[in-house]
Amino acid sequence: MAAVELISAKAMSPDDFAEGLLAALATTGQTEITVNQNQLHRAFRRVLAEAEKPESLWVDSRDVDYDPLYQLSGWLDKFLARAQRDLLISSPNPSYGRIVINLSSEDGETILKEHGGQATFKKLAAMFLQESRA
Numbered sequence: 001m002a003a004v005e006l007i008s009a010k011a012m013s014p015d016d017f018a019e020g021l022l023a024a025l026a027t028t029g030q031t032e033i034t035v036n037q038n039q040l041h042r043a044f045r046r047v048l049a050e051a052e053k054p055e056s057l058w059v060d061s062r063d064v065d066y067d068p069l070y071q072l073s074g075w076l077d078k079f080l081a082r083a084q085r086d087l088l089i090s091s092p093n094p095s096y097g098r099i100v101i102n103l104s105s106e107d108g109e110t111i112l113k114e115h116g117g118q119a120t121f122k123k124l125a126a127m128f129l130q131e132s133r134a
Helices: 002-010 014-027 036-052 074-086 105-115 118-132
Strands: 032-034 098-100
Touching: 014 036, 014 074, 014 098, 014 105, 014 118, 036 074, 036 118, 105 118
Parallel strands: none
Antiparallel strands: 032 098
């Protein structure tokens, strides 16, 4: 029980990580992402795996599901729906084939300051873009 409390006390939530990733993308001027659904989910999973490391952001991703067979995450779909509801993103179709980030570069910097790890988030955002194009 103490180990779980220790992890949750220091680790970043997956929601904060995903919001920070969107903010980092906005700071680089990347306001539109065009990928198919599997590319999006696969890229997010690879970046999340990097962010889970204690020397990175140490994200507690126990609640994030990922089906390796279908390469989809129900958690990511729910996050994207919430992000659209909260006007962080917009997407013209339900498959998230095209995502427009509705954050300015300044908004992104503000969010990154709240979450900390700005340089790491920006590195992970670059990794996400590279992985989503692979």
